[in-house]
Structures are given as C-alpha cells and as structure tokens.
Amino acid sequence: MTVLVTGGAGYIGSHMVLALRDSGERVVVLDDLSTGHRDAVPEGVPLIIGDVSDQALVRDIVAQHGVSALAHFAARIVVPDSVADPLGYYEANTVKTRALIAAVQDAGVGQVIFSSTAAIYGEPEESPVSEEVPPAPINPYGRSKLMSEWMLADAAHVLPLRYVVLRYFNVAGADPQGRSGQSTPNATHLIKVACEAALGKRPGLSIFGTDYPTPDGTCLRDYIHVTDLADAHLRALAHLRGGGDNLVLNCGYGHGFSVREVIAMVKRVSGSDFPVTEAPRRAGDPAALVSRADKLPGLLGWKPRHDDLETIVRHALEWERRRA
Known part of the structure; x- marks a missing residue:
C-alpha cells in the first residue's frame, strides 16, 4: 500500500513524507514545486511534478504506484494574500481539491487525510476553541478550506x-534530525521570520497590531511542532486503515x-x-486562536513529544543555520 502525499515537497508535507518513510510506508509525492523544493523529498521517494487538479495524472499515479490513501497538503496558506487574491485561493484550495478528490475516488482510493486550518473558526467567542464551535472564517483562506471540508x-x-x-x-519548528524545515521564500510565519532576523537574514521584523x-x-497563537503534527497524520492514517x-x-x-x-x-x-517595529494590524488576523486539544489524544492516542516553545524555536533556528 502506498500513500500519495500532495504538496510533499513543501514544509508540512515533507515532514509527513519523512514520518511515513520512518515508519516503513511506501510514499509517492505530487507537487508542482511552486513553493516546494525538490531536495525536500528524500532520496528514493518518487516525485511527480504536476498539478493536483490534473485528474488524468492523478489516476495514473494511483494506478502505477498502488496508492491506497491520500494525504492532501497542497494549498495556498498566507492569510493576507488570500484577502488580496480571494479567487486565486478558492481556485487553489477549493476547486483543485474538488478535482483531486474526484480523481482519487475514480481510481478507487477511499481514505483521505485533509490538511485544514484553525482559520475556519474566525474569531471564536470561546477560548480554547473546540471542534464543536460553529465555523465562522473571516478571510478567504479559512473559507476556502472550510468549503473543502464540506465537500x-x-x-x-x-x-x-x-x-x-x-x-x-x-505549525512551527523543524525535523529534529535536520532533514527538513521551513524553506518557503518570503515566509510570513512568525517563528520562521524571527529566526531569520536573529541570524541576520532579515533586517528585523514587525509586530502587526499591538x-x-x-x-x-x-x-x-497555539504553536504545534511540525514533527508532532506529522505524527498526528500517521495516527489518522492508522485510524482509517482500521475502519x-x-x-x-x-x-x-x-x-x-x-x-x-515568541520574539523574546x-x-x-x-x-x-x-530590531522589532510596530505596525498596523493585518487584514484577516484574529486576536487569539488557541485549541481545545483533547479529542486528538483521546480518539487517536496521540501524545506530543515537543510541546515546548523553546524546543520549537531551537529546532527552527538549527534549520535556519543549516540553510545559511
């Protein structure tokens, strides 16, 4: 059985590929390399460069590699960009996801792990926010992901x-063994940006809204180590395989x-x-997003190993130093 990982040359997807390989799984990656990197895919893992909405290509990958499950990471993810380019985000995150799901279904793949986001909650009145809170996204990024959940x-x-x-x-941090990390050019993730500033790769950073x-x-914000997140996906896969x-x-x-x-x-x-400067709020940013995180451990037996901000930052810094 092979797992198809879309966006597997990207930040989170590449960590899922590593986790799958470490657990003895067969993997194939589909990525258009628009933000991913060829060298993020481990040696020996097939990388098909293409669009997830190319249904003929997807069906061919499933047939050639014996794919039994899909882990779908490919997406556009920058909230301010989604406000500036809403139609582009609906195309990338909703329309293409619809085409991908249809293609894998046609090819007989019935197990899907979908990469969604806390942005679907918008500005929830309760904190921490549980899965039962009605979705109310306040930006096109969150709406595009919620529409895919509905589909x-x-x-x-x-x-x-x-x-x-x-x-x-x-999501933050990097593989503790230094095999992958956040490499997206012009990234907007706070810990990534702050690490670049600390190493002189940026002149400083701005706080958007005080x-x-x-x-x-x-x-x-609630920060989760990318390796712990990859482990959650492995447990989701085991859950589906077990019926x-x-x-x-x-x-x-x-x-x-x-x-x-985080900056401190x-x-x-x-x-x-x-240097740290203060700037106006960015469009689409909620004040607080913290999870109520009891269902994942309770239902899938997930136990985080890196629930520590210092550890997350240290791993992110080590990755940035390797990229210097």
Whole structure:
C-alpha cells in the first residue's frame, strides 16, 4: 500500500513524507514545486511534478504506484494574500481539491487525510476553541478550506470515502534530525521570520497590531511542532486503515503564546538581538486562536513529544543555520 502525499515537497508535507518513510510506508509525492523544493523529498521517494487538479495524472499515479490513501497538503496558506487574491485561493484550495478528490475516488482510493486550518473558526467567542464551535472564517483562506471540508463530508454520504480532517493551529519548528524545515521564500510565519532576523537574514521584523484584546496587546497563537503534527497524520492514517469513522480534529497543544513572547524566546535561544517595529494590524488576523486539544489524544492516542516553545524555536533556528 502506498500513500500519495500532495504538496510533499513543501514544509508540512515533507515532514509527513519523512514520518511515513520512518515508519516503513511506501510514499509517492505530487507537487508542482511552486513553493516546494525538490531536495525536500528524500532520496528514493518518487516525485511527480504536476498539478493536483490534473485528474488524468492523478489516476495514473494511483494506478502505477498502488496508492491506497491520500494525504492532501497542497494549498495556498498566507492569510493576507488570500484577502488580496480571494479567487486565486478558492481556485487553489477549493476547486483543485474538488478535482483531486474526484480523481482519487475514480481510481478507487477511499481514505483521505485533509490538511485544514484553525482559520475556519474566525474569531471564536470561546477560548480554547473546540471542534464543536460553529465555523465562522473571516478571510478567504479559512473559507476556502472550510468549503473543502464540506465537500469531503458531503461526498462521504454517497461515496465509499472515509476521511480525517486535521485543523492545524500554528505549525512551527523543524525535523529534529535536520532533514527538513521551513524553506518557503518570503515566509510570513512568525517563528520562521524571527529566526531569520536573529541570524541576520532579515533586517528585523514587525509586530502587526499591538492593540488586540490580549494580555500584551499582540496576537495569541497555539504553536504545534511540525514533527508532532506529522505524527498526528500517521495516527489518522492508522485510524482509517482500521475502519475508523470520519473525524474532524484540532491539532494544537491547548495553550498559546503572544507575538511578543515568541520574539523574546527567539532572542533568548539565539542569543541575538534584532530590531522589532510596530505596525498596523493585518487584514484577516484574529486576536487569539488557541485549541481545545483533547479529542486528538483521546480518539487517536496521540501524545506530543515537543510541546515546548523553546524546543520549537531551537529546532527552527538549527534549520535556519543549516540553510545559511
């Protein structure tokens, strides 16, 4: 049995490929390399360069490689960009996902792990936020992902399809063995940006909004180590293979850190100071997003190994130093 990983040359997808390989699974990657990197795919793992909405290509991959499950990571993910280019995000994240699901279904693949996001919650009134909170996304990125969740749920009513939707909170860090990390050019993820600033790759960074209703006025986020997230996907795959029901699960640690707290940690771990300026809020940014994270451990037996901001930052810094 082979797992098809779309977006497997990207940040999170490449860590899933590593986790699958480490557990003895066969993997094939489909990626258009628009943001991914060829060298993020381990030697020996087939990499097909192409578009996930190319249904003929997808059906051919399934047939040639004996694919039995899909882990779908390929997407556009930058919230401010989605506000500026909503139609582009609906195309990449919703329309192409619809084509991909149809293609794998046609080819007989009935197990899907879908990469979703906490952005579907918008600005929830309760914190931490549980999976039962009604979705209310405030930006096209979140809406495009929610629409894909709806498609999966609707399709599963009438097709031999079972799925696990994983709603990521803020993913950060890098493979502890140094095999992969965040390499996206012009990345906007806070820990990535702060690490680049600490190593002199950027002149500094900006805090976007200091008047939010949070303890220090800056945005509050739940950061999850990318390796722990990959392990959640492995457990989702085992759940589906065991005949488990469809699930929608938050992926986070259940506690958050502010922008200022993250910057302070990067400065402390790196031993480097760097300029920090204050800027206006960015469109589409909620004040706080922290997960209620009890369903993932309870239903899939997931146990995080890197639930520590210092560890997350240290691994991210080590990756950035390797890329210097």
